[in-house]
Amino acid sequence: MNPQSRLRRRLARIEETAFLFLMRLALISVVMILGWILATLLIKGMPVLSWELISQPPQGGYYLGGKGGILNAILGSLYLAAGGTLLALIAALPVVFYLTTYLHQKTRRAALIRLALDVLWGIPSIVYGVFGFLIMLSLGLRASLLAGIITLAFLELPILIRGMDEFIRTTPEELVQSSLAVGATPLDTTLKVISRQTLPGLITAVLLAFGRGIGDAASVLFTAGYTDHLPTSLFEPAASLPLAVFFQLGTPFPAVQQRAYASALVLTIIILVISFISRWLISRFNKYLVR
Amino acid sequence: MNTAAGWAKRPESRTGVRKQRNRIARRLFSISAGFIFLVLFAIVTMLVQRSLPLWQNVSLPDFLTGRVWKPDQGLFGLLPFILGTFWTTGLGIAFALPLSLFSAIYLAEYARPLTRTVIKPVLDILAGIPSVIYGMWGVLVVVPVVQTTVAPLFSRAFPGIGLFQSSNPTGFSILSAGIVLAIMIAPILIAIMYEILLAVPVGLREASMAVGASRWQTIKYIVLPKATSGLIAAMILGTSRALGETMAVLMVVGNVAALPRSLFDPAYPIPALIANNYGEMMSIPLYDSALMAAALFLLLIVLSFNILSSLALRRMLQ
Incomplete structure (x- = not known):
């Protein structure tokens, strides 16, 4: 060399x-x-997190450092995300079934629907906020739990459909073919074979969409409003955790800012728990799948 | 005989019912899929319709290049906000790109299976953290560091270069927003880039190594050229995410509607403009129209980026 x-x-x-x-x-x-x-x-x-903080709504003078907690925001967020996810799920399931049952993977129509979903997924949440706000105005609603739920449903819809779609695509082709071969219609195959095979995946997609919904601030800022009361009606404004973090951090009082840190911790814990549950679900149910 | 015919018929008719149910479901499902396009169409048309009143008083070029934003005087110049958006996004991408590319290459080409299984959940969790949390972390960590350390250091080290001069006593700046954005889009970028690199056929790598190339040479001369278009598509996708990011940026960028001159200047990106002003937009004439036009501008850019990157990525990964 x-x-x-x-x-x-x-x-x-x-x-x-x-x-x-x-x-x-x-x-x-x-x-x-x-x-x-x-x-x-x-x-x-951690030092600010207390039972009082997560079990009470704000009392008088809360934003000057007075007593109370963020229960309004915790409940509001759970209601908003649960309602939004439910609504999105109702709209999503037929689309998912259509994509998986009737459109073979490579058709142009399926590709077009998936492209539209990807594009919807990429639309910024602030634009969904504006869109929800305009819908709210045209329906004659004011900032309320319902308006927030509708907006979040739009935001979560593409996440939900694409998430489920990706899981269903992992179904072995032989399984589908053998179901069709014994005379099951495509509908039967989807409802009784594919959905059972991919159930943990479907639940995971729902959890992911829920997590995205509960953490989003820009879309509910316009539509759900904010209130110190616990949410009781669909037509009243509802507080949410991300906005609780944002508003409390924006006050000039250190005691209130510290509660923003605790609110952020609560929000993160909720999201981490959701993430762990979905991870556990996948690993737990994976062994029962037909491969 | 009757019974025999009955025996023969019953499964027939049940099959008929099942087939009919299948047909009806097919029709219903296909209608629901149309809903997806309806949503996309509705978002665009509603914004177009709501922004129409503005164009009777302000021309499109004036709107996009005007430097003054004073809604109470009827002045709607979006330029400071457009520049604010591009500065923060550009900086975010500039930081995120090397970080993500190096990480993705390592994961795809060098990492042991164990490392991959450890990194996957880390990326998922990072991608799932809400943007307010990133914003708060930015306020607590990034902004003070920029204010007390980075800004004075750069001002002293590069005298005469305007880009690095700090006239902003706070740390709420383009630089802070860029850092926070980079951290937010890096997990998404890494995940996509990793998949793109894995999509490069193993046979190519084997052929390259068989003629004596090292692992890095294989990456440099075979894998990366093959993956370039996919990596660019990933970057465009990351850019469109960064363009629309609202809360985290709003919390650390300072929100001052002026043309930024330096990395340490505050800025005012379009999403922050919309989020901060929707409350008062109904009380000033044309204000709501102008904000909707700003949202439309943002949406159109993001949409075109999304379509571009989705098409390219799909081609790469199939």
Whole structure:
């Protein structure tokens, strides 16, 4: 081997080592940023988190540092996200069944529907907020739990359909074919075979959409409003956790800002729990699937 | 004989019922799928319709290039907000791109299965964290660092370069927004780029290594060129996410409607403009129209980016 090619080989090795270092660095920093965010939440939020905070609505003078808690926001968020997810699910299921039952994967129509869904998924939540606001005006509603639920349903719809669609696509083709071969109609196959096979996946998609809905602030800012009362009616405004974080952080009082940290911690815990449940569901039910 | 005919008939008719049910379901489901297009159509038309009154008083070029935004005087110049959006998004992408690309290459080409199974949930959780949480973290961590450390350091290290001069005593700035945005879109970018890299056929890698190329040489000369268009599509997708991001950016960017000159200046992106002003938009004439026009402008950019990247990604991953 002549010295020149040896040098070249050594340079190549140095280059690889350098890039490998950069790649490891990038990946480690991604993991560390997650750790940093969670640590910040825990350190700032944990000392303020108390039973009073999560079990009471705001009392008089709450935003000046008075007594009370964020139960209004916790309940409001749960109602908003649950209602939005339910509404989105009702609209989503027929579309999912249509995509999986009647359109073979490669048809143009299926591709077009999936493209439209991907495009809808990418529309910013602030635009959904504006859209929901306009719908709300045209229906003669004011900022209310119902208007928030409708807006979130639009926001969650593409997430839900595409999520379920992706899971259903993992169904083995043989399973579908053998169901059709014994005389089942496509509808029977979808309702009795595919949906049973992919049920954990479908539930996971629902949970993911719920998590997206509960964390979204920009869409409910216009439509659900904010109130210190617990939500009791569909036609009254409803508070939500993301907005509780946002508004409390914006006050000049440190005591109130600290409650924003605790609210953020509560919101993150809810989302982490949802994420863990869906992870567990998938691993738990995976062993019962036909492969 | 009757019974025999009955025996023969019953399954027949049940099959008929099942087939009919199948046909009806098919019809209903296909109508519901049309709903998807209806939503897309409704969003665009409603915004167009609501922004119409504005065009009677303000021309489109004036709207897009005007520098003054004073709704009470009927002045609607969107330029500061457009620039605010592009600055924060551009910076976010500039930070996120190397981070994501390096991470994705490592995951696809070098990482052990164990590393991949550990990283997957980390990315999922990062992608699932609500934007207010990122915003709050930005206020607590990024903004103070920019204010006390980064801004003074750059001002001193690069005197004379306007881009790095700080005239902003707070840390609420384009730089803070860019950092927060980068962290928010990195998990999405990594996940897509990883899939694109995996879609490059293994045979190509094997062929390259068989003629003596190292792993990195294979990546550099075979995998990356093959994946370039997909990686660009991923970047466009990330850009469109960043363009529309509202709460996190709003919380750290300062919200000052001026043309930004430096990384440390505050800015006012379009989503923040909409979110901050919807409350008063009904009380000033044309204000709501102008905000809807701003939303429409944002939507059209995001839509075209989305369509572009979705089409390209689909072609890559099939």
